[in-house]
Amino acid sequence: MKKVFFLSTLGLIILLSIKLFFSLPTIFNGLDFDAQNLIVWKFAAFKGLVLYRDVFYPYGILGYFLYVVLLFNWVQTGIFMFLLIFLFFALNKILSKTFYSYLAYLLLLFFLIFITGAMSFIRYGIIVVLAMYIGIWFSHNLILSRKILLFLGFLSGLLFFLVTDQGVYLFVIASIFIVLSFLKLNVFKANFKSFLFSAFKKYSYYFYGLILGCLPFLIVLSYFNILDDFTLSFLRTVDISLFAKTPFFHSLKSFNGSFNFILLYLAVCYLSYSLLFNKKKINERIYVLLSLAITLFLLEQKSIMRSIDNQINFIGFILGIIMTYDILSRKIIRLENFTKIIAAIFIIIFFSVAVTFPLGGYTYGSSLSFSHLFKNPKYAKVIEKVSKNKNYNGKIFSFPSDPVFYILTGQNPPYYFTSYDASPRYAQKTIVDYIRGNNINYVVYNKDIASIQDGVPDYVRVPYELSYIFNNFFVFDSSDNFILMKRGSVDSFGDNRISAFASLRDHLLNINLEKIPLSEGIHKRKQLPKHSEFSFKDSSSNLDISSDSTFIIVYNYHDKGYSRITLKTGEGTSTSITFKSCPEKIPCVINLSNVPLFYRSRIIKEIDFDTSSIEEIRVVKMDNKNYFW
Numbered sequence: 001m002k003k004v005f006f007l008s009t010l011g012l013i014i015l016l017s018i019k020l021f022f023s024l025p026t027i028f029n030g031l032d033f034d035a036q037n038l039i040v041w042k043f044a045a046f047k048g049l050v051l052y053r054d055v056f057y058p059y060g061i062l063g064y065f066l067y068v069v070l071l072f073n074w075v076q077t078g079i080f081m082f083l084l085i086f087l088f089f090a091l092n093k094i095l096s097k098t099f100y101s102y103l104a105y106l107l108l109l110f111f112l113i114f115i116t117g118a119m120s121f122i123r124y125g126i127i128v129v130l131a132m133y134i135g136i137w138f139s140h141n142l143i144l145s146r147k148i149l150l151f152l153g154f155l156s157g158l159l160f161f162l163v164t165d166q167g168v169y170l171f172v173i174a175s176i177f178i179v180l181s182f183l184k185l186n187v188f189k190a191n192f193k194s195f196l197f198s199a200f201k202k203y204s205y206y207f208y209g210l211i212l213g214c215l216p217f218l219i220v221l222s223y224f225n226i227l228d229d230f231t232l233s234f235l236r237t238v239d240i241s242l243f244a245k246t247p248f249f250h251s252l253k254s255f256n257g258s259f260n261f262i263l264l265y266l267a268v269c270y271l272s273y274s275l276l277f278n279k280k281k282i283n284e285r286i287y288v289l290l291s292l293a294i295t296l297f298l299l300e301q302k303s304i305m306r307s308i309d310n311q312i313n314f315i316g317f318i319l320g321i322i323m324t325y326d327i328l329s330r331k332i333i334r335l336e337n338f339t340k341i342i343a344a345i346f347i348i349i350f351f352s353v354a355v356t357f358p359l360g361g362y363t364y365g366s367s368l369s370f371s372h373l374f375k376n377p378k379y380a381k382v383i384e385k386v387s388k389n390k391n392y393n394g395k396i397f398s399f400p401s402d403p404v405f406y407i408l409t410g411q412n413p414p415y416y417f418t419s420y421d422a423s424p425r426y427a428q429k430t431i432v433d434y435i436r437g438n439n440i441n442y443v444v445y446n447k448d449i450a451s452i453q454d455g456v457p458d459y460v461r462v463p464y465e466l467s468y469i470f471n472n473f474f475v476f477d478s479s480d481n482f483i484l485m486k487r488g489s490v491d492s493f494g495d496n497r498i499s500a501f502a503s504l505r506d507h508l509l510n511i512n513l514e515k516i517p518l519s520e521g522i523h524k525r526k527q528l529p530k531h532s533e534f535s536f537k538d539s540s541s542n543l544d545i546s547s548d549s550t551f552i553i554v555y556n557y558h559d560k561g562y563s564r565i566t567l568k569t570g571e572g573t574s575t576s577i578t579f580k581s582c583p584e585k586i587p588c589v590i591n592l593s594n595v596p597l598f599y600r601s602r603i604i605k606e607i608d609f610d611t612s613s614i615e616e617i618r619v620v621k622m623d624n625k626n627y628f629w
Contacts, residue, residue, distance in 0.1 A: 036401065036402065036403055036404050037403065037417055037418070039373070039403075039404055040403040040404060040406060041057055041063075042066075043370065043406070043413075044413060045065055045068045046068060050224070050226060051064050051226070052226050052229040052230045052232075053226050053229040054415065055413070056415050056416050056417070056421055057233075058164060058165070058233065058234070058237040059165065060159075060161060060167075061162055061217070062162040062163055063163070076122060079122055079126065080118060080122050083125045083126065083129050084109070086129050086133070087105070087125070087132070088105050090132045090133060091104060091105050091318075091321070094132075094284055094285050094322065095321075095325050100325060108314065111314055115313065116310070116311065120312075120314075121314060124166075124308075124315075126163060126166045127166045127169045127173070127295055127299075128292065128295055128315055128318070130155065130170055130173075131173055131291040131294070131295040132288050132291060132292065134152070134173060134177055134291050135284065135287040135289070135290060135291035136284050136287070136288060138177055138180070138291075139283065139284035139286075139287040139288075146205045149209065150205045152170065152206060152209065153174075153205065153206040153207060153208060153210040153211075153212070153213065154210070154212050154213040155167075155209075155213065156170045156206075156209070156210050157211065157212060157213020157214035157215075158214075159213075160213070161214065161217035169295065169298055171210075172298060173291065173294055173295060173298070174206065177291070178206070236427075239423065239424040239427070254309055254310075256310045257303070257307075257309040259313055259316050260296065260312060260315070260316045261300075263296075263316030263319045263320055264300065264319070266320075266323065267289055267293045267296075267323065268293060270323055274286050283326075285322050285325070285326045286326070289322055289323065292315060292319055292322075293319070295315065296315045296316065296319070299312045300312075306420070370407050373404050373407055374408065378479075378482075379404065380408075381479050382405070382444055382479045382482050382484070383408055383409065385479055385484060386444070386484060389486070391441050392441065392442060393440075394409055394410070394411065395409060395438050395439070396409055396440060396442045396444055397414075397434070397435050397443045397444070398444050398446075399419060399443055399444070399445050399446070399458075399466075399469060400418055400419035400420070400446065400462075401417070401418035401419060401446070401449060402444065402482075403418065411438070414430070414431055414434040416430060419458050419462045419465065420461070425464055428462050428464040428465040429464065431462075431465050432464070441486065441487040442473075442485065443469055443473045443485040444482050444483075444484060444485075445484075445485060445504070446481055446483075447501075447503060457511070457512070459511055459594075459595075459596050460513065460629075463594035463629075466596065466599070467593070467594075467599040469485065470492060470493075470599045470600070471600055472488075473485035474488045474489070474490035474491070475492045478501065483504055491600065492505075493505065493508075493573055493596075494571050508596040508597070509573070509575045509576065509596070509597060510576045511576070511577055511596065512578045513577060513579040513590065514579065514580055515580045516579065516629050517579045517580075517582070517588035517590050518580050520589035520590075520591075520628055521553075521582055521586050521587040521588050522586060524589065524628060525589070527622075527624070528620060528622075529620050529621075529622060531620070532553070533621055534618070534619040535617070535619070536617045536618075536619075537615075538611055539606075539607060539611075540606065540607050541605065543604055543605050544605070545603065545619060547569075547593070547598040547602045547603070548621075549621050549622055549623055550592045550604075550619060550621060551589060551591055551621075552567075552577075552589075552590040552592060552617060552618075553587045553588070553589055553590075553617065553618040553620055554587065554588040554614055554616075554617055555582070555587055555588075555614070555615045555616045556582050556583070556613055556614055556615060557584060557612075557613060557615050558581065558613070559583040559584075560581060560613075561581055562580055563578070563579055563580075563609070563613050564577065564609065564610065565577050565607065565608065565609040566607075566608040566609070567592075567608075568604070568605050568606035568607075569597065569604060569605060570604075570605050571602070573597060574606075575597040577595065589628060591629055594629060
């Protein structure tokens with residue numbers, strides 16, 4: 001009976017892999033943030049833009065050329081099939097080859113295909129499956145063998161270039177288990193010098209494998225003279241996280257984020273109990289749980305800066321499957337016959353769905369068109385309005401994240417497609433150079449996107465870029481959710497003729513800085529001048545303060561709740577700034593040059609604040625404003 005189940009499951013995996021191969025291009029039908037980036041990366045690859053030199057793409061060679069080179073499509077389909085097969089073998093082994101393992105796998109397969117998505121599973125399934133096998137190997141060996149270390153090193157190097165972040169995660173997880181193997185053997189009690197020598201000798205095999213896996217790609221990158229570009233791109237990828245851990249926390253607000261957090265928390269609690277108080281029951285399931293918990297924890301760090309909760313929710317599902325079996329294994333074994341029937345029903349249902357589910361037409365290379373973009377009336381209307389102007393030269397700039405406009409105009413996209421990717425100051429300068437260098441006279445601003453990924457508003461993430469836009473372009477028209485801006489020096493904040501700009505204007509004049517002023521005060525207060533230009537204990541009017549190089553320093557009575565200050569300019573425009581209150585004697589620091597209303601120089605006439613929470617406000621001048629947020 002189990003042989004029938006095994007062959008049926010294997011057939012199902014092959015059928016789903018074939019479906020994936022013929023359905024890959026359907027992911028281009030959407031126009032959300034991720035889909036647009038995928039479309040434009042594909043467009044860039046078709047145009048021959050050089051990876052790493054002309055385009056920021058942090059996900060490796062495989063994804064960039066996936067829809068251009070047929071071989072890469074085959075590779076991805078093969079990865080999907082082998083991931084499903086090895087995932088099946090892993091679950092079957094750690095769940096004691098019971099019928100529960102078949103039922104659990106079929107449930108997981110349903111979860112992967114219809115909830116997580118096949119592409120997301122390919123994206124993160126590589127490191128998950130490898131982490132499970134590391135846990136299995138570790139449970140059966142007091143120390144990872146040389147062959148396993150060489151293999152893991154080779155895979156780390158190979159993945160580092162094919163799917164960059166997965167290679168990095170594998171390196172981290174393998175390193176953690178290397179250290180754990182020493183702890184497991186208590187080798188630290190031995191002579192320290194001999195320990196270091198033996199450790200270096202044994203685990204040098206991992207690094208030999210790492211070099212071996214990297215070598216072919218290093219040769220290719222050197223041949224095309226882009227090794228330096230790749231290195232710089234990789235080192236700078238981490239800079240995207242500059243604002244990620246500001247308290248614009250988003251993950252727990254979604255179902256998938258809460259699901260992942262709860263399962264990770266339960267896994268940590270269960271592991272703690274098993275490893276500390278129930279050592280007799282430590283088995284390979286415990287070590288697989290440990291490796292998966294580490295993997296989910298690492299991926300959650302990425303999810304803080306770029307929401308991937310819905311792409312990694314299957315890890316929490318696997319954790320739940322394993323913990324359920326480990327806790328209820330005796331009861332599950334007693335229900336073996338019932339489990340067998342349910343598993344058989346799932347296999348039949350799955351085969352029916354897999355056979356009847358409609359396939360997307362498979363095309364590849366230049367035959368895959370972007371026609372659906374040109375048929376989209378919303379985007380076509382924007383191009384039509386802009387192109388009627390005499391100084392339109394066939395180029396626009398899209399802010400913050402509608403890069404498909406570059407396909408519609410046929411222009412080369414900027415190195416960083418979106419404001420999210422352009423978080424660091426040097427990246428924002430690259431965007432400004434792109435606008436200048438291409439003589440772009442029109443900006444299309446999507447007013448409905450206040451934050452692309454992690455809850456951090458664009459006025460916090462890219463103040464330099466946004467300041468350049470509002471100082472060199474003004475609002476002249478609108479189309480649906482797009483604000484159209486033309487090159488010129490008109491003050492958009494003082495022009496109320498475009499009614500569609502009202503909501504965006506309100507968003508930019510009522511800003512929330514969360515804990516940024518507190519963080520600036522804690523870490524940079526020593527850089528503040530001792531002399532204050534002005535000091536206020538209460539709201540004040542009839543002022544005459546230039547916003548140039550001006551910082552507002554706020555002292556609170558306590559750090560409970562939020563504080564708010566309102567500044568009114570000579571033109572009669574007011575902006576409200578909300579932020580987390582600072583502890584007593586710790587200053588909250590606000591750089592006015594990064595507040596949208598003060599992107600251009602203005603005169604502050606009034607300062608209003610709540611004296612019940614704010615003890616004092618000081619106004620200081622500093623030339624090194626770029627040192628502060």
